[in-house]
Amino acid sequence: MENRANSLNIFGPCALESYSQIEPVAALLSRHKIKYIRTQLFKPRTNPDSFQGLGIDGLEILKKLRETYSSDDLKFVCEACSLDQLDIIAPWAAIIQIGARNMQNFELLKAVGKKMSEQNDYVLLKRGFANTVEEWLESARYLTQGGVPKEKIILCERGTRSVTSPTGVQMDFIAALAAKKAGYKVILDPSHGSKKAEYVIPLANASLALKLDGVMVECHPNPKESVSDAAQALSLNETELFIQESLHSTANN
Ligand code: PEP
Ligand code: MN
Numbered sequence: 542m543e544n545r546a547n548s549l550n551i552f553g554p555c556a557l558e559s560y561s562q563i564e565p566v567a568a569l570l571s572r573h574k575i576k577y578i579r580t581q582l583f584k585p586r587t588n589p590d591s592f593q594g595l596g597i598d599g600l601e602i603l604k605k606l607r608e609t610y611s612s613d614d615l616k617f618v619c620e621a622c623s624l625d626q627l628d629i630i631a632p633w634a635a636i637i638q639i640g641a642r643n644m645q646n647f648e649l650l651k652a653v654g655k656k657m658s659e660q661n662d663y664v665l666l667k668r669g670f671a672n673t674v675e676e677w678l679e680s681a682r683y684l685t686q687g688g689v690p691k692e693k694i695i696l697c698e699r700g701t702r703s704v705t706s707p708t709g710v711q712m713d714f715i716a717a718l719a720a721k722k723a724g725y726k727v728i729l730d731p732s733h734g735s736k737k738a739e740y741v742i743p744l745a746n747a748s749l750a751l752k753l754d755g756v757m758v759e760c761h762p763n764p765k766e767s768v769s770d771a772a773q774a775l776s777l778n779e780t781e782l783f784i785q786e787s788l789h790s791t792a793n794n
């Protein structure tokens with residue numbers, strides 16, 4: 542079974558927590574030939590007392606995954622929040638993620654191109670939740686000027702603050718379409734873009750209807766026990782249904 546052509550779909554937990562947490566996610570994605578898995582070692586958290594990620598200890602888990610899944614079949618997506626973190630994740634991540642809070646961390650953006658090698662398929666740049674599309678595109682230009690080819694950039698819309706949405710965040714589809722018009726690959730993150738699991742699949746389907754390049758969805762083998770963003774995590778059953786019904790069924794469209 543093949544995925545949609547040109548699909549850049551990413552699934553996985555908010556944060557890498559343990560081997561027993563990530564292995565069932567890897568197995569599910571591998572069964573469905575989905576390559577990109579979220580394996581975030583470093584988490585930018587609003588609350589300084591909350592889980593900050595496993596940090597470099599998480600590399601042991603990535604090494605263990607490599608014993609079962611080759612780097613062609615399962616590719617890691619990791620966020621860097623600083624230059625030090627970029628050094629740590631660059632050799633492991635097929636997709637280097639720059640998160641919403643660092644969209645205007647210009648020194649970090651400038652450094653990405655220098656750190657990239659053949660094994661880094663893409664840089665994923667999220668839009669800050671209060672940034673304009675113009676600012677987002679200027680940040681993308683920091684990447685290209687630093688040496689990242691434009692075709693290796695994925696822009697990710699992850700929703701903006703909202704005073705009217707019941708969850709405090711709303712998905713800005715027009716921003717995603719505008720970024721697409723500027724010639725970038727664009728995906729949507731309906732997990733942070735809704736903050737609540739019950740809205741994630743409808744928003745992901747809306748993203749697909751817009752014919753963008755893919756989605757990034759948070760899931761967890763046991764959502765209630767997720768150490769971060771538990772309310773928005775899909776279960777693996779829900780994730781599998783979405784993959785079967787929405788991704789595979791549109792494979793020939
Ligand atoms: C994430 O995707 O792990 C994340 C922290 O999201 P954002 O930067 O959009 O808040
Ligand atoms: Mn999250």
